[in-house]
Amino acid sequence: MDHKVLLKSKAPALVFVALIILFGVISSLLSGCSTQTLANTGGRFKVVATTTMLFDLVAAIGGNQIEATGLMGPGIDPHLYQASAGDVTKMLKADVVVYNGLRLEGKMGDEFAYLSEQGKFVICAEDGVDSAKLLADENNPDIYDPHIWFDVSIWKDVAGHVAACLSKADPAGTGVYSSNLEKYLAELDELDQYIRERVEELPEQQRVLVTAHDAFRYFGVAYKVKVMGLQGVSTDAEAGTADVSNLAEYIARNRIKAIFVESSVPPKNIEALRDAVEARGFAVKIGGQLYSDSLGDEASGHNTYILTLKANIDAIANALK
Numbered sequence: 001m002d003h004k005v006l007l008k009s010k011a012p013a014l015v016f017v018a019l020i021i022l023f024g025v026i027s028s029l030l031s032g033c034s035t036q037t038l039a040n041t042g043g044r045f046k047v048v049a050t051t052t053m054l055f056d057l058v059a060a061i062g063g064n065q066i067e068a069t070g071l072m073g074p075g076i077d078p079h080l081y082q083a084s085a086g087d088v089t090k091m092l093k094a095d096v097v098v099y100n101g102l103r104l105e106g107k108m109g110d111e112f113a114y115l116s117e118q119g120k121f122v123i124c125a126e127d128g129v130d131s132a133k134l135l136a137d138e139n140n141p142d143i144y145d146p147h148i149w150f151d152v153s154i155w156k157d158v159a160g161h162v163a164a165c166l167s168k169a170d171p172a173g174t175g176v177y178s179s180n181l182e183k184y185l186a187e188l189d190e191l192d193q194y195i196r197e198r199v200e201e202l203p204e205q206q207r208v209l210v211t212a213h214d215a216f217r218y219f220g221v222a223y224k225v226k227v228m229g230l231q232g233v234s235t236d237a238e239a240g241t242a243d244v245s246n247l248a249e250y251i252a253r254n255r256i257k258a259i260f261v262e263s264s265v266p267p268k269n270i271e272a273l274r275d276a277v278e279a280r281g282f283a284v285k286i287g288g289q290l291y292s293d294s295l296g297d298e299a300s301g302h303n304t305y306i307l308t309l310k311a312n313i314d315a316i317a318n319a320l321k
C-alpha cells in the first residue's frame with residue numbers, strides 16, 4: 001500500500017480517537033467527579049464519606065461491593081467538625097472520598113484541597129445537583145444553603161451522581177451500583193410521598209416549622225412548609241436577641257403550636273425562644289427533637305436517611321396538627 005494512502009486512511013481514525021478522548025475529558029469535567037484512575041489493592045473498594053447522610057447513601061448504593069466508612073458520627077455538627085489526623089489517614093487510604101460540599105464541612109476545606117493535590121478520587125454531592133435547584137443563603141447571596149438532603153428529589157439527584165462516579169472509579173462494580181441505585185430511588189419516591197401525605201394532615205396555618213438553625217429551607221420549599229430558624233444556615237453564628245424577640249412575636253401572634261430542638265445543636269436557644277413566647281402570653285410547646293445535620297443513632301432506631309426523615313416528619317406532623 002502506498003504510504004500516502006495509508007496516512008490518509010489513518011487520519012480520520014486519529015481524528016475520531018482524539019474526539020473520543022476530548023469527549024471523555026469534557027464529560028468527566030461536567031460530571032464533577034475526579035478523573036484519577038485507581039490502583040485498588042485488593043479487597044473491597046474503600047469509600048469514606050464525611051456525614052452520616054452521605055455514609056448511608058454510599059452504603060445503600062455500594063452494598064457489598066464496597067467497604068464504607070463514615071467520619072462523623074450521629075449527633076455531630078458538620079459545620080463545626082474538624083478532621084482529626086486519623087480522619088486524614090482514612091481519607092488518604094480510601095479509594096474514593098465522598099463529601100457534601102456547599103461549605104457544609106466548613107472546617108475541612110484544607111483537607112479536601114490536600115486530597116485533590118494528592119490526586120485522590122473525590123465525589124462531591126454538590127456537583128450532582130442542578131444549580132437552579134440550590135437555594136442561596138438569605139443573608140449572603142454568594143453562598144448556597146448546604147442542607148440539600150431535606151428535599152428528597154435533590155437527594156435522588158445526589159444518589160444518581162454518586163452511583164455514576166462510583167462506576168467510573170470502579171467499573172467492575174457498575175452492575176451493582178446501577179441496580180442498587182434503581183432500588184434506592186424507588187424507596188426515596190415512597191419516602192417523598194409519605195412526607196407529602198403527612199404535611200397534608202396539617203391545617204394550612206400550622207404549616208410552620210421553627211427550629212434552632214436554618215437547616216430546613218429545602219424541606220420548606222419542597223413540601224410547602226414555612227420555615228424559620230434562629231440561626232443562619234451555619235451553626236457557626238450566634239442567634240441575636242432581636243431574632244429571638246421577632247420570632248417569639250410571630251409565634252405568639254400566629255399561635256404556632258410547637259417549635260423544635262435539633263439533634264446536632266444545643267437546645268438553649270430554642271428554650272430561650274419558648275420562654276420568650278410564654279412571656280407574650282402564649283404557651284408554645286417544644287415539639288420534640290428533629291434530626292438536622294446528622295442521622296439518628298442505632299439506639300434511636302432512626303439510623304438511616306429514610307428512617308431519619310420519617311422520624312422528622314412524624315414529629316412535626318404530630319406536634320402541629
Ligand SMILES: [Zn+2]
Nearest residue numbers: 215233234293
Ligand atoms: Zn446545618
